[in-house]
Structures are given as structure tokens and as C-alpha cells.
Amino acid sequence: MRRTMGVAAASAVVVLAAGCGGGGPQSSGDQKLTGDKIVLGVLNDQSGAYSELSGKNSVAAVEMAIADFTAKYGDKAVTKDITVETADHQNKPDVANSKAQEMYDRKGVDLILDVPTSSAALKVADVAKEKKKLYFNIGAATTDLTGKSCNKYTFHYAYDTYMLANGTGKTTTEQIGKNWYILYPNYAFGQDMEKSFSTAITAAGGTVVGKDGAPFPNTSGDFSTFLLKAPNLNPKPDVLGTMQAGAELVNVVKQYNEFKLRDKGVGLAVGLMFLTDIHSLTPAALAGTTYTDAWYWNFDAKNREFADRFQQKAGTRPTFAHAANYSAALQYLEAVQAAGTDDADAVVKGLEGKTVEDVFLRNGKIRAEDHRVVHDAYLAQVKPQSEVTEPWDYVKVLKTIPAAEAFRAPSADCKL
Amino acid sequence: MSGFAQNTFNGLVSGAFYALLALGLAVIFGMLRVVNFAHGAFYMLGAFGAYVLLSEAGVPFWAALVIMPVGLGLLGMALERAVIHRLTKLDPLYNFLLTFGLTLILQDLVKLRYGVQSSPYETPSLLSGSVDFGLFDFPTYRVFILGFAVLLCVAVWWVLTRTRIGMVVRAATERPDLTRAFGIDVGRWVTPVFGFGIGLAGLAGVLAAPMRAVNPLMGADLIIVVFAVVVIGGLGSIFGSVAAGFGIGLVQAWGEAYLSNFPLVSQTIVFVVMAGVLLWRPAGLFGREEAPA
Numbered sequence: 001m002r003r004t005m006g007v008a009a010a011s012a013v014v015v016l017a018a019g020c021g022g023g024g025p026q027s028s029g030d031q032k033l034t035g036d037k038i039v040l041g042v043l044n045d046q047s048g049a050y051s052e053l054s055g056k057n058s059v060a061a062v063e064m065a066i067a068d069f070t071a072k073y074g075d076k077a078v079t080k081d082i083t084v085e086t087a088d089h090q091n092k093p094d095v096a097n098s099k100a101q102e103m104y105d106r107k108g109v110d111l112i113l114d115v116p117t118s119s120a121a122l123k124v125a126d127v128a129k130e131k132k133k134l135y136f137n138i139g140a141a142t143t144d145l146t147g148k149s150c151n152k153y154t155f156h157y158a159y160d161t162y163m164l165a166n167g168t169g170k171t172t173t174e175q176i177g178k179n180w181y182i183l184y185p186n187y188a189f190g191q192d193m194e195k196s197f198s199t200a201i202t203a204a205g206g207t208v209v210g211k212d213g214a215p216f217p218n219t220s221g222d223f224s225t226f227l228l229k230a231p232n233l234n235p236k237p238d239v240l241g242t243m244q245a246g247a248e249l250v251n252v253v254k255q256y257n258e259f260k261l262r263d264k265g266v267g268l269a270v271g272l273m274f275l276t277d278i279h280s281l282t283p284a285a286l287a288g289t290t291y292t293d294a295w296y297w298n299f300d301a302k303n304r305e306f307a308d309r310f311q312q313k314a315g316t317r318p319t320f321a322h323a324a325n326y327s328a329a330l331q332y333l334e335a336v337q338a339a340g341t342d343d344a345d346a347v348v349k350g351l352e353g354k355t356v357e358d359v360f361l362r363n364g365k366i367r368a369e370d371h372r373v374v375h376d377a378y379l380a381q382v383k384p385q386s387e388v389t390e391p392w393d394y395v396k397v398l399k400t401i402p403a404a405e406a407f408r409a410p411s412a413d414c415k416l
Numbered sequence: 417m418s419g420f421a422q423n424t425f426n427g428l429v430s431g432a433f434y435a436l437l438a439l440g441l442a443v444i445f446g447m448l449r450v451v452n453f454a455h456g457a458f459y460m461l462g463a464f465g466a467y468v469l470l471s472e473a474g475v476p477f478w479a480a481l482v483i484m485p486v487g488l489g490l491l492g493m494a495l496e497r498a499v500i501h502r503l504t505k506l507d508p509l510y511n512f513l514l515t516f517g518l519t520l521i522l523q524d525l526v527k528l529r530y531g532v533q534s535s536p537y538e539t540p541s542l543l544s545g546s547v548d549f550g551l552f553d554f555p556t557y558r559v560f561i562l563g564f565a566v567l568l569c570v571a572v573w574w575v576l577t578r579t580r581i582g583m584v585v586r587a588a589t590e591r592p593d594l595t596r597a598f599g600i601d602v603g604r605w606v607t608p609v610f611g612f613g614i615g616l617a618g619l620a621g622v623l624a625a626p627m628r629a630v631n632p633l634m635g636a637d638l639i640i641v642v643f644a645v646v647v648i649g650g651l652g653s654i655f656g657s658v659a660a661g662f663g664i665g666l667v668q669a670w671g672e673a674y675l676s677n678f679p680l681v682s683q684t685i686v687f688v689v690m691a692g693v694l695l696w697r698p699a700g701l702f703g704r705e706e707a708p709a
Contacts, residue, residue, distance in 0.1 A: 048532060049532060051531070051532055052533040186679045186683075212676050214679075215672070215679065215682060215683040216683075220638070220641065220665075220668055221624075221628045221629070221634070221638065222426065222429075222430050224422075225423055225426060225676075226672070228419070228423070229419070229673070232419065247534050247631055247634070248629075250631075251628060254626075254627055258555045258558070259555060260555075280533045
């Protein structure tokens with residue numbers, strides 16, 4: 001008895017010494033947080049084509065999440081030392097790879113967020129798997145993140161090509177027109193989108209009467225060949241589905257209007273569009289266009305309250321990517337708070353199968369099977385200019401696509 | 417048939433942009449022996465300037481069509497006096513470093529202020545309808561661009577071949593030393609010619625604003641093809657650059673329309689043509705082999 005007491009006392013001294021020593025090696029037993037702090041890493045495009053829709057404003061959204069978390073828990077928070085690291089991956093997979101390694105290894109990052117551009121996103125998933133550190137992808141569209149490239153530490157948070165195609169393809173076919181002409185940029189993302197859309201359209205009883213892969217990048221900036229072809233196809237398409245993104249989308253839409261395809265009975269559906277795209281094209285150029293949105297800032301009072309706070313901080317209205325970055329950072333911090341540790345395996349365990357509700361995630365659930373975060377999505381339509389009453393309020397939500405229908409069933413390719 | 421006519425028309429419209437940009441590059445190269453890699457950036461500044469004038473000062477398209485080329489031409493002249501003229505005695509590598517560096521600086525300055533998102537620019541209302549050609553109808557704005565570009569190319573050709581200024585410029589372009597020996601002050605013409613070339617790029621930019629995405633990188637994408645055009649036409653050849661500009665526009669449009677089952681071919685066709693021309697005529701279609709010194 002005396003002997004065991006002595007051992008216990010000695011252990012306690014050792015543990016205390018380690019705890020107070022600071023410089024000494026840290027044992028995992030009493031150490032809740034690595035380095036006594038949480039570091040969130042935002043890795044995205046900060047200078048190129050996607051820097052407006054995510055970029056620095058995603059960092060602002062993550063900072064809002066930290067502030068809200070700290071305010072909510074106060075002294076009970078697992079730590080008050082939560083910082084953000086950011087890096088520009090320039091949409092290049094090799095840069096994303098090395099920046100992700102640097103974040104996990106040298107900057108002490110616990111969670112990497114955002115990472116638009118599918119090829120870059122997949123590289124970071126590999127790094128997360130190798131380093132056994134968490135990764136919430138928000139900006140990229142590829143379903144491979146929850147398919148053949150899925151892993152235990154990667155979660156796909158906001159949207160994917162299936163969600164876009166299923167929402168826009170299915171509903172537009174049912175409500176607007178059955179015959180489609182699909183125009184896509186001829187590279188991985190575009191080909192993926194074309195396949196997903198064709199599947200969704202056919203399943204909804206529609207027909208793809210024509211499809212063309214436009215050069216990518218399209219150096220001439222001209223899409224007129226394809227746009228002229230569309231109304232002359234037989235049968236004539238009711239809908240032009242464009243899968244172009246960013247500046248190429250702007251070119252397609254400008255020229256769609258130039259050739260007056262809407263007047264010729266060919267409506268427009270866009271594969272992937274962000275609020276910032278509508279802003280730069282103006283709602284007048286896009287009036288009537290349908291697309292699937294993962295979140296819209298003026299959908300309800302809750303979203304609007306968030307959008308108002310975001311505008312105070314960032315000076316603009318948030319895209320769905322910004323809202324998703326906020327939500328992802330917040331849900332991660334909640335999970336660490338609940339687990340009492342930032343140990344990746346423990347946090348993953350807490351996240352898997354969890355149902356979540358916040359400003360971005362409506363009827364949200366973090367699927368354990370493939371780490372797809374499912375939530376309500378929205379079929380949106382751009383308002384005519386006459387109905388736009390305030391800046392950035394460009395779309396109306398035609399219908400809410402329930403979380404259960406918005407995303408695909410877990411893929412057999414994914415083995416966590 | 418009407419499909420072919422439409423594609424041909426579109427090819428010529430794309431070609432009009434190539435021709436205007438290539439023409440500026442050709443006169444600059446002829447006179448200064450400088451390959452201006454910053455040409456795309458000035459095209460972008462033309463389009464961006466039109467957007468800024470409209471959105472921040474309410475200046476309409478028609479005024480921008482005059483203000484931007486003149487303003488950028490003056491900026492070009494100032495640049496020529498400040499830095500470009502120092503290149504003439506240096507290794508051609510410095511030419512690349514300086515003009516490419518200028519491109520990056522100009523692009524990033526615009527990015528810093530306006531971001532990378534494309535900016536909106538409406539087609540002027542006078543040109544927003546379409547013209548019926550019987551077989552097909554065509555956006556008025558495109559008809560305007562084609563007419564305007566052809567007119568401009570003819571005017572430049574007329575000035576160069578029918579006026580005394582043109583004669584001096586041509587002589588100075590082709591045999592600067594001999595021209596000097598005749599007692600003509602060649603140096604006096606260098607700065608205005610550089611400014612003129614830059615002005616053309618700015619003009620092409622303003623014309624592009626209503627139909628292309630206006631963003632800081634719009635010139636960087638286009639300029640690659642324009643360099644292929646200049647090489648095909650013959651570096652420094654004024655007629656060659658215009659002819660090759662329209663020609664490449666046509667080749668691209670036909671390639672996209674009739675080779676759409678072979679996307680790799682339609683994407684690379686410009687460069688295939690360039691390689692073919694260089695094998696066949698190393699100085700380009702209308703270029704002259706440099707006489708041995």
C-alpha cells in the first residue's frame with residue numbers, strides 16, 4: 001500500500017514537472033492541444049481566377065468563426081489561442097502540395113480549409129492522409145474527394161459536381177425544357193460536369209441533343225461557333241447548359257446575349273456559378289438563368305444576419321464558399337471543444353455521423369461512410385434587373401432541394 | 417451554307433482583333449527592333465480604361481474609343497522615352513525582360529485596385545441589335561468591329577504607302593542606316609511610332625470590352641496567339657501581320673466548327689500552322705530574309 005502510494009506520488013511529480021517545464025518533451029496524456037493552441041490553415045487562390053469567390057474573404061469568414069466560438073464559450077473554451085495561417089496555392093497542384101505539407105509540418109496547422117480547384121484539392125487530400133491531419137475541402141467540386149480519393153481525414157463540405165448537375169439538370173429538365181445542348185471546357189472539371197449533367201438530364205426524362213467540348217483555356221475568348229450551332233440543331237434545344245467557369249463563363253454569357261439565343265427560344269442553365277460571377281456579368285445579362293446554389297445570403301433572416309456581419313468585416317456580401325468556410329471552421333472548433341483535444345483521430349470520431357445545424361448547414365449531416373457533408377441545396381434563378389432592389393441581391397430561390405436528395409449516395413469507390 | 421457564312425464572319429471578327437494587335441507589334445518591331453511583350457497588357461488597359469471611364473465617370477463607349485487609344489498612345493510614348501529606347505543597343509534578352517516585366521507590373525497594378533473578377537461592360541445601345549444579311553442575321557456590334565478594323569487597316573496602309581510620313585517610316589523600318597545617310601532624322605519618328613502601336617492595342621481593348629470578359633488577365637491569354645500571328649505573317653511585315661491576323665481568325669473559327677470532334681486539333685491548329693509556315697518560309701509568309709551583313 002505504502003509502496004503504491006509512493007509510486008503514485010512520484011508519477012504525479014513527474015507529470016507536474018512535465019506540465020510546468022514548458023521546454024520538456026510533451027507527453028500525450030495530459031496534453032489536450034498540440035502546442036496549447038489551435039491553428040486553422042486557409043489554403044486557397046489569393047491572386048487568380050478564384051480569389052474573389054474564396055480568397056482573402058474566406059480567411060475573413062474563418063476569423064469570424066473563431067470570434068463567434070470564443071464569444072460563445074468564453075473561459076470554458078478549450079483554448080483562447082486560436083490563430084489562422086493562410087497561403088496562396090495559385091490553383092497549382094504542386095504548389096498546393098508543398099504549401100499543405102508546410103502548413104501541417106512547420107506552421108502547426110490542425111485543419112486545412114477551402115482549397116478550390118479540383119486537381120489541387122486532391123493533392124491536399126493525399127497530404128492530409130499521409131500526415132494524419134484534418135482537411136475540410138470547401139472550394140473544389142470533384143466527387144473524387146468522397147469517391148476513389150476519399151480518406152479518413154478528408155471531409156468534403158460545401159458542394160460537388162453531382163449536387164450541381166442533379167439540382168440544375170433535373171429541375172431544369174422538369175420545369176423549363178427537355179432538350180439540352182451542353183457546352184463544356186475540355187478538361188477534367190468540364191468533362192466531369194458534362195457526364196454528371198447528361199446522367200441527371202436523361203434520368204429526368206430529358207435528352208442531350210448536342211454537346212461540345214470547347215478549347216480550354218480558350219485563348220481567342222470566342223464561343224460564337226458553338227452558340228451559333230445551338231439553335232440550328234435538330235431537335236432544337238430548349239436549354240443551353242454551359243459548364244464554363246470564371247472569365248470563360250463571362251465570355252459565354254456575353255456572347256449568348258449577343259446572339260440573342262434567349263429570344264430564339266434557347267434558355268440558359270449554368271453548371272457552376274458564384275454570386276461574384278453574377279455581379280460581374282450584371283443580373284441583366286443573366287436574367288432568368290437557373291443554377292444550383294449551395295447557400296444564398298438573402299435566403300432567410302438567419303443568412304442575412306450573417307451576411308450583414310460579413311459585410312461589416314469584408315466590405316462585400318458572402319458567396320456560398322465564404323459561408324461554408326465559416327461553418328466548417330466553427331464545426332471543427334465545436335468538435336475539438338466536445339472532444340477536449342485536437343487529436344485528429346478523436347475529432348474525426350466525434351464528427352462522423354453527426355447531425356449539424358448552422359447558418360450554412362441546413363439539415364446538415366456529416367456522413368460517416370464517405371465524409372460527404374450533406375445539407376439542403378437550392379435551385380436558384382437570376383432575377384430580372386427590374387426586381388433587383390438592393391446591391392448583391394440578384395437571385396430568387398425557386399426551390400429547396402432536401403439534403404437527402406441533393407447529394408449522391410455514398411460511393412462504393414470510397415473505402416475509408 | 418448559312419452556318420459556314422456565320423462561322424466565316426465570326427472568324428473574321430476574331431481576326432480583326434488579331435490584326436489590330438499584330439499591326440501594332442509589326443510597326444513597333446520594324447522601327448525599333450523591339451518585340452513588345454507588353455502589348456497584351458496595353459490591350460487590357462484599353463478595355464479596363466473603358467470600363468473605369470464608364471463606371472466611375474459615366475464616359476460612354478464612343479468617347480472611350482477616342483480617349484483610351486490617345487491616352488495609352490501618350491503613355492506609350494513616355495515609356496519609349498523613359499526606358500524602351502535604351503534597349504536598342506542591348507542584347508535582345510533585355511528586351512524580353514523589360515517588356516515582360518512591364519506586363520506583370522501593369523497586370524498586378526490593375527489587380528491590386530480592381531481584383532481579378534471580370535468587370536461588366538454593356539454594348540453601346542446604338543449597336544446592340546442585329547443586322548439581317550438574308551442568309552443569317554448577325555449582331556450589329558460584330559459587324560461594326562469588322563468594318564471598323566478593316567477601315568483602320570486600310571487607313572494605316574494608305575498612310576504608309578501614299579504619304580510622305582509613311583515613306584519615311586517605311587524607309588526607316590527597312591534600311592535605317594541608309595535612310596539616315598539621306599539626311600532623314602530617323603530617331604524623330606521612333607517615339608510616335610511606338611505610341612501609335614500602343615494606341616492600336618488600346619483601341620482593340622476598347623472594342624473588346626462589350627464582348628469579352630474584362631479582367632486583368634485578358635491580354636495575357638490573347639497575346640500568345642497574336643505572337644503566332646506575327647510570326648506567321650513575317651516579323652515586321654505590316655501587310656503580313658494584317659493578312660495573317662484575319663487568316664488565323666478564320667482558321668480558328670473553321671477549326672472549332674468543323675473539327676469539333678477532335679478538340680485537341682482545334683485547340684492547337686494555330687500553332688500547327690505556325691510550325692508549318694516556319695518550316696516552309698522561315699521568315700514568315702510575307703517577311704523578307706535578312707540580307708547578310
